[in-house]
Amino acid sequence: MEQMTLQIVTPDGIRYDHHAAFILVKTTEGELGIYPGHIDLIAVLEIGEIKVRRVDDENHVDWIAVNGGVIEICKDRITIISNSAERDRDIDVSRAERAKLRAEREVEEACNTHNADMERRARIALQRAINRIHVGKH
The missing domain is CATH 2.60.15.10 (F0F1 ATP synthase delta/epsilon subunit, N-terminal)
Incomplete structure (x- = not known):
């Protein structure tokens, strides 16, 4: 093979x-x-x-x-x-879900305060958390 x-x-x-x-x-x-x-x-x-x-x-x-x-x-x-x-x-799904919630709150806060840099970082953190959750559930 x-x-x-x-x-x-x-x-x-x-x-x-x-x-x-x-x-x-x-x-x-x-x-x-x-x-x-x-x-x-x-x-x-x-x-x-x-x-x-x-x-x-x-x-x-x-x-x-x-x-x-x-x-x-x-x-x-x-x-x-x-x-x-x-x-x-190796992924702790519950930890990744907590990170997702935290990132969602940070995105919302950044949008409310019009902080584009904070929003960009929070969206990346959110994307990473969602990816870890998805992979961890395979």
């Missing part, structure tokens, strides 16, 4: 390192599905989930929440660099 090696690196070190048969990521240009033999490429990632179909079991899928980053594809070696990456099994 053809395979790729996927490594996800954060400032805390390597967060994921496995062989994959298929990878799905969300780039700034749209979704990108990657199979072995994909052309070499570098792309910017959105805040979103990464779907990894592992080679050890075709029914085994890993879901990983990332807060944006960069993906490099080079000869069946995929490297993702992101500020943070969490596997579905």
Whole structure:
């Protein structure tokens, strides 16, 4: 079976390192599905989930929440660099739901006070919390 090696690196070190048969990521240009033999490429990632179909079991899928980053594809070696990456099994959904509520309040407060910078930061925090909740519920 053809395979790729996927490594996800954060400032805390390597967060994921496995062989994959298929990878799905969300780039700034749209979704990108990657199979072995994909052309070499570098792309910017959105805040979103990464779907990894592992080679050890075709029914085994890993879901990983990332807060944006960069993906490099080079000869069946995929490297993702992101500020943070969490596997579905490691996400505390109740904590993420509390972060979502906090971010929603901050967005509302920023809108009421017309603080565009605070609103932008709060919307990013909200997007991250929603992503973590979504991935954590897989």
